[in-house]
Amino acid sequence: MSSTIPIHFNFKPSSFLQQQQILHSHVVVSSVKKSMKTAVRATRNPHGRHCYRHDIVRNPLLCSVSTRACSGDGGTEVFANQEEASASDVDTLRSSSSRSNDGYVALFVRMLGLDNDPRDREQAVVALWKYTLGGKQYVDNIMKFRGTINLTLNLLKSESDSACEAAAGLLRVLSSFNVYRDSVAESGAIEEITGLLRRSSLSPDVKEQSVCTLWNLSVDEKLRVRIANSELLPILIKFLEDDNVKVRESAGGVLANLALSQLNHKIMVEAGVIPNLAKLLNAELEESKVVRKEARNALLELAKDEYNRILVMEEGLVLVPLVGSTAYKSFRPALYSWPSLPDGTKIEQGSKGPSRFGASELLLGLNIQDRNLDLEEAKMNAVVGRTQQQFLARIGAIEMEDDNKSNGEGTSSQRFTLLPWMDAVARLVLILGLEDESAITRAAQSIADASFNERMRFSFMEAGAIKHLIQLIYHPSDVVRSAVILALYRLSISDDVCLRIEAEGVLHPLINLLKQSESATSQSSREMVVNILSRILDPNKEMKSKFYDGPLNGSKKGWDATRVPTSDGNETIAPESSSSLRTDGRDLVEPTVLSRLVGILKKSHPDLQRKAASILEFIAVSEPCVEKIISADIESGLEAVFRQKSLTEKGYSADDEKPELKSLELEEAGQAVSAASRLLARLLDYDLFRQTINPHHFTKLLRDILVSSIPLHNKDWVAACLVKLSSLSGPNLDLENPVNIEVTLYETIPRLIEQIKSSFSPEVQEAAVLELNRIISEGLVDSTRVVAADGAIFPLVKLLETGSERAVEASLTILYNLSMDRENHAAIISAGAVPILRRIVISERSNWMRALRESLEGETSLPVSEIP
Template identity: 70%
Template structure:
């Protein structure tokens, strides 16, 4: 007979600090089918009366455990009258095996042959029993099938049964030895199905997700959890109203992030934005959810690509350097405040306040109209104030210092802070004395400088000034980290101006003198110098200061300012960088020899940057003479003889076509920079008299016919034309050069404009120029046009182009139709319907269209 537990019984979690009291139970066997009978469950201080509804002639022995009253784990029922002698007798008659026997009966009640109410009451009792700890879980796990029966109850329609089943699985899975058994019984699949239900109570969600939290501790089970439909559900529960559900979902995701193979599927599911939102907001004051979100994002940040995604969400990776490192912090004391980047603030005509408040509080006594600070400067001030305050009171990393004692483990740990606090914290660390902390902070700055917003934030916070000072640091690791950070920051034109103004070029150029410098350091230094000494930037900066990575607001403001000023004033104010940095004094024979050596022996990437720097230096006449006398001719020959252009010398081309394409593109960039440098040097009569023009002409003609990208051939063609014009009167030679330039540079460029340009004017100009070239009878020009796949673009142009463009396109297609090999391509491009439409509509070009139709086999 099934036991019906009265609804007034209330189970509460036991107090795990108290010993579980055993129960003595008097069981009366009932063998009647007529009347409900009564039996008594007797404990040391309770009589529990339960009514049994008879169902068969076979009596069922059922038990109800009673927990320690003190602490909340009790059965709330009205006690029956009993005498002390009866209680003592009950205690003496209890045996050590009674508890296990009761568990067996409750497990038996979970069977499918019992009604749903019996099963629900049994699972609730077992769940409350398991809350006692591991020994009670062990007692349940002695009976085979207990997990299977519990998992089956997850399909119940009763919320109480689902909650109890998930709660019992949570307790079982908290024991390491039973975790695999829970997963093998299909708990993950059933919990996933349960969590898919549209309406669930918070208690069911909490118990179910906490069970998954326990299972996710096992590395073998993480892949199974991440590859199911569970991941979108967990991400959805991060926005649940119940904070405990949020914490559990965050815990599961944090554990899944511990396995690197799960990162891809988790990132694609959108985990990073959700976790970042929890970390940036207060999350209702929950430290658990913030901790789990931080742990998950820190795991993602170990990957270089995913670290970018984390920073894009407004978080900065900050190294934990230990509270002891901040003891060397000494805040700057100014008689008058300055901005974090070192900019001094002018005092107004009003005198200082009586108590010096205007000297301590930034901007309090500034009344000038220009005192309105930009948002970036304001954020830098706020961030600096907050971090310096924490450092001065000793509150930075106080909690982390208590948890981590070993210096080795601390040197590998990091945290995530909102970008404003993170930027200020990293700049603060740069001013400390701990070399390891400074190097880690500089590396974090490099990692965080992924967009213009972050670069400007670091500049306004004063990072550039600190990093430039670190270029002269005695530690090689600190110096390398500072160079790396400056390289990432120098992508911004604004930062380049600050780097130049703060005198960073002298230590950078001086570093090139050391032959023992690593190739990676050399590449980073050349990157910075190439950004600052960009030959094309000097003129662009006078007329155009375009946005970098979306800094449109700042760009628009500058354009508005520039349009309101006189252009002559802009040109006069934008002085040459050569005058400001006095690069002539910095360029000695050792540095120049180093640049020439890079052109001769280094990779195409370094060759491109070295050629760009040398081109910038040739603006000065003194530098020009030094470059010519340093043996630049042999260096240029080395650049023009790129190994990768000889496609026949390696079998790797067929095996790795992507790698070959990348190498060809890098070689093309180096050749283009060297061609610009050679074009500049050809202006000197001294240089023209020393070089072998025919040798350079051969190199450039071979390059023009090579497979380097088309946009890299423009300077090659320009340099080749200039060489041919300076080599003396030779009509045949000049004609050959002009023809090759036309076939391998001009025609492909014009066709590319016709295909890709969105401007009708550009397309019209390109097709008219292309028609002029073909009409002049350049040898093989029509074959070159057909080989470049221009037929489809020309047919499209006669359908959509302007009148002049249609006329030129028809003329080109007619010339192409003279070769019968092009007929199939012209027809396949859809020329016949387009031509008939022009003829039937009697457009101005209908005669040309009709003549072309007659040449086609239609």
């Protein structure tokens, strides 16, 4: 029949409706027969997450669409679901020939032509859409006719929602088959659907069919880039909040498929997809499982990038490893005789008498009435999270749903899920208490990744993670120990958490790790151990009392007292085992530990040198320890720090290929030198060390560092140490001393100029300019040259307008001395000094004579009109 019908043949409406009714009868019969014989299930395409194949299985979303047909009178539409077809209708139409009915396909394909009536075109696309619901053989019959896709795409521009829905639905069916997906995309379906979805008002059915077409197209990796680079991303993100659940599901499915391509991650993140997807998982209201699943899949793909992972966690979601429900069989919940908090804090017992059923222990133990106990939010969240996760573990329901979904998708060692941070923290702490080494390792790594801000680190502390991690340092597996040390390293960034880590007795196991040979511990683990120790044994925290049985300098804190953080951020004294602390102190001064620290000074990176020097400075507070430090060849370690290659170079210039890297190297080298200088200054307090050191050798090294290009603030301790070294030969305050001259030129003067430039305090600026004036007035050699070279002229001129009387007078004096050198005249004029000096002279202020002399000093360099 199709071969005899001309392309531009015009049908009468009555004839067209009769033919459509015949085709509709066949569609209903075919759909019913198909639904009775074919099981409905979703398949996974090897190239993507979602692709519903009709030649193998039925798409459950397609099966829910109502079948539309025109009544015989051509006036009204009848909506008949597949389930409404009775058995008698099937028996009546069973004998109809499918081949003869398939012949009508050509008729309706031709009716899609642009020269036909819009109503006829609409009814034709509706009939063809319902016809394709029969399966792949029906789709093949339609695709035999060239131009079907293009004519269908043209109907997406229709003003009728029914036509747009049917056209999008037909494209959705066609794109669900691999063989036709490219044809749909190459015909411009993505662009046409983009234009359709940009309309201000669309029915939910049109949105659903259109986005589901994109869902099918996004299975193809090369099409994902086209979808992500179009204007669809904002539309899809907006649809995540649509009132229709099917629209939300399909939008989430498209985004999940787009996230499978790493090339799309940047543009998706910039479009703001992470907060909107995270909102679906954090929603308090009940959300569709499909929506939550697709949102989770998309975020898991995006979180494979470290930066994106932080963005996901900032939205309140944490990556938690799926270790398998079998691993939780080793979980043995502790049967508490009295309530306690997750971090191990015992709640004071309020009831003295026994309770028959335990109710009094639970109620009175909380001391709510007696003590008016007010738990912090973090503690309450820790209690709630622990209760929920332990309940799931007890009943065996934890990860059960994830295990069922993961069949055939790889082992659990590669899988993660996303949980709200309260549940995630409790789940990770729970996994730390299991016996499975792989599960413990992955949990510790996740804790390290999640400890990216103060809130998360404090949450892990309150949830009891620290005690588990410290116990696991003794684990026989190297992999477990490395992951645990990494977690403690990230957690110790917080001062409060670091205090808790110290209070739990972490020093002894860490020092033991430092004692081990290099073959027994990895390089990265040793570096993290040094980092943690440097944070705990920070000299700035004044923790000197830990090395003494008695008080130090009148302090009441001794070995039996250690600091723990309180809820208000302060510190309190908590009793600890004095024996363990004494053991830690003796371990620190063992020759093996000291030789390891000195070895770090000799060979390691500047950042690690800084931390090793900080630990040695902490140890050096006790004179008996100094002898052991000297025996560890501390002198050679200090010399290695002071002889770094970056210190001997001339700095960096604009011609260097990577000046920012050279600047970073100088910054790190300066910090290491500053820490080593502090250590040297501390050791110089002891006669035993002063008798063994060569002061002239270290004076020469430090003088070279003082004139190097390291940052100015790193030269403070270098200058102080130089002054201390020069005093070993006796007190010498004469400025003609070479050491004093260099300290003044390369540390004192630059520091004073920096204060004049950057300080917001008038008092600080006044004190700095007065001190600078004193140095110059004493006639120090090269002082004026250094002042001019360091850019002091501009801030001094500015101070003439904004400073106090004393500051203005000192500035005028300095500028007068600088004007003695004709090379400085141009800089003084450029700084705008002439108009200011003229105003001072004309106003006859108290210092106008000094301003006049300065103006006359540079008279030959000034324009005649500007001479006062």
